[in-house]
Amino acid sequence: MKYPGLLEHDVARVEESRKLNLVVGGIVLDVIRTCLGPRGMDKIYIDVLGDDTCTKHGGAFLRKVDLKLPAAKAIIEGVNAVDTHVGDGTISAAILIGMLLKKSEELMKIGITPPTIIRGYEKSLEFALDILDEIKRKEDITNKEIMHRLATSCLAGKAITSLVPEEIDIASIIVDAVCSITNFQKKEIDVDDIKVEEKAGNANGIQLISGTVIDKTIDSSAMPRSIENARILLLNEPLEMMRTKTDEQIQINLPEQMALFLDQEKFDIRAKIKKIINSGANVVISRKGINDIAREYLAKAGIISIRRAKMNDLLWLEKSTGAKICKSLDDISEEELGSAKKVYEKNIGGDKMLFVEECRNAKSITILLRCNSKRYLDEFHRDVLNAVYVLRNFIENPFVVRGAGSTEAIIANRIRKQSTTVEGREQIVIEKFADAVEEIPITLAKNVGMDPLDTLTQLRSKYANSPKNVLKWYGIDSEKRKVSEISPDQIIEPVVVKEQVIKTGIEVTNMILNVNDIFMRDEIDNTHCHIDGTVHAHHDGGTAHNHFEQEGLEQRQMHHYY
Structure with missing residues (x-):
């Protein structure tokens, strides 16, 4: 609606803006809910260039979709916050936000105002966090069996578990990678210490390397292809003549002067190579260039060289080999040299890669992912990072709850009972929050082919008939397609993920409910x-x-x- 004389001619007020915001939540919910669970479906997004992204990762898909409405952007930012902080639960967060907005629309239709809804949701958040504190269970962070179960629960239904052969236990690979870089005494882990390298090929080639893999080939065919007990030097300066930043000219009048210039260049390069040889290094990896003359001298000395490596690769090599990037070739200290038991070149997927393996006390390792399709390689990468973040959450906060929708079902059941202690209209809001949380196990059931209405009645009946003062975990058994008790040996999840999903769901919903007007300026293409x-x-x-x-x-x- 335009307001002549009050607003500029190209500024309009969006009518029923709050209703529009609530509808957006339902649209996002309908789009993303089919991805939830081990039987969830994949989504494909095709951009303007025709490149497609195939994923069932909620955060990755929603980031690709270009939504203009502020409410939709708020939902995507909330999902991204969950992905950033805990690395899992993005689809659950999107479902919870969508259902809370849907329930808010129902509440507003019966006359409950947005401030009352917001207060009811805030009380529901307090109840939910208290319930999670009561039902969570502490585990030993050094227990690899628990960590393997957490990784398996996270990867269930993901592309990496369905496409990788059964003889390759990807969960064990991830657990071993996390354990090798974790300081369990201080409960410290840096996810960036795990390098995930992708290469097209057969999925049977997925492996964990105790060191660093560089997607580069050895500079010269005259150099050795493998070196045992390597001494590694990392350079951030060139082994070649560089152009000056200012305009400098060398005037040569005679052919003899040209020869002298080339001889001086060889002399300078030879002096640098001699210092490298005297340091005892037999592997040189440089971020800058290495010219033909330098490569020839290095090859004669039996030294392997890699030029124009990425800075990130040098940082990973520092952590894995114990080397430090050399500050100056004039004074190469012993502390700047790293060590590895074996450095060799290997043909991977038609390309040659350098393997720096069996490093002593390696603080960085590499997971090499293989798959025939580039789109699935990207999905493998996302799946591995999800599992790594889940294990990191467990190490930093070693409390777990059971999955398969059982945790959400317990929260919904207990909150519904606690709502009777709240007076006023907020009681109805809290009951609607319980219904929204209950949508997660219902969506799981629907995605495995179960009837959602029958599942809801069975789930509520199980908890209503369970003995008092005895904690029962009833959830969705995806394999048997029925409501049953979830044992601790089946599906477990870090409690941090559940807390983050509920917190983000409430915060984003309340933020959207607080908006009651939208003023929009007309878009102009010219x-x-x-x-x-x-x-x-x-x-x-x-x-x-x-x-x-x-x-x-x-x-x-x-x-x-x-």
């Missing part, structure tokens, strides 16, 4: 700027605008459209 920096737009396409001066064609300014 915005442009002049060479003098003036930026403006025209509703008429610029036909009535005199873009140029009247002195003639030669003096007309450039006109850029974007």
Whole structure:
């Protein structure tokens, strides 16, 4: 609706903006809910260039979708916050936000105001966190069996478990990788210490390397292809003549002067190589260039060299080999050299890669992922990071709850009972929150082919008939497709993930409910700027605008459209 005289002519007020925001939550819910659980479906997003992304990762898919409405962006930001902090539970967060907004719309239709709904949701959050504190169980962070169960629960139904052969236990690979870089005494782990390298090929080639893999080939065929007991030097300076930053010229008048110039260049390179040889290094990895002369001298000395390596690779090599990036070739200290039992070149997926393996006290390791399809390699990468983040959450906060929707069912059941202690209309809001949380196990059941209404009645009946003062975990058994008790040997999840999902769901929902008006400026496609920096737009396409001066064609300014 336009307001002449009050707002500018291209600014309008969106009617029923709060209703529009609530509808957006339902749309996001309908789009993402089919991805939940071990039987969840994948989504494909195709961008403007035709590149497709195939994933069932809620955060990855929603980040790809370009949604313009502020409420939709708020939901995506909330899902991203869950992904950033705990690395899992993105689909559950999107479902919870969508259901809370849907329940809010129902509450507003019966006359409950948004402030009352917000207060009811805040009380529900307090109840839910208290319930999680009561039912969570502490485990030993050094117990690899628990960690393996957590990784298996996280990867259930993901592409990496369905496409990788059964003889490769990807969960064990991830657990071993996490254990090798974790300081269990201080409960410290840096996820960035795990390098995930991708290469096209057979999934049977997935492996864990106790060291670093670099997607580079050895510089010269004259160099050895493998070195035992390697001494590694990391460089951040070139082994070649560099152009100066300022304009410098060398004037050569005679052929003899040209020969002298080339001899001096060889002398300078030879002096640098001699210092490398004297340091005892037999593997040189440089971020900068290494010219033909330097490679020839290194090959004669039996030294392997890699040029133009990525800075991240040097940082990983520092952690895995114990080396430090050399500050100056004039003074190479013993502390700057790293060590590895074996450095060799290997053909992987048609390309040669350098393996730096069996490093002593390696603080960085590499997981090499293999798959025939690039789109699934990206999905494998996301799946591995999800499992790594789940294990990190467990190490930093060693409390777990059972999965398969049983935790949400317990929260819904107990909150529904606690709602009777709250007076006023907030009691109805808390009951609606319980219904929203209950949607997660219902969605799990629906995705495995169970009837959602029958599942809901069975689930509530199980908890209603369970003995008092005895904690029962009833959830969705995806294999048998029925409601049954979930044992601790089946599916467990870190309690941190559940807490983050509920907190984010309440925060995003309340933020959207607080918005009651949207003012929107009309979009104009023919915005442009002049060479003098003036930026403006025209509703008429610029036909009535005199873009140029009247002195003639030669003096007309450039006109850029974007």
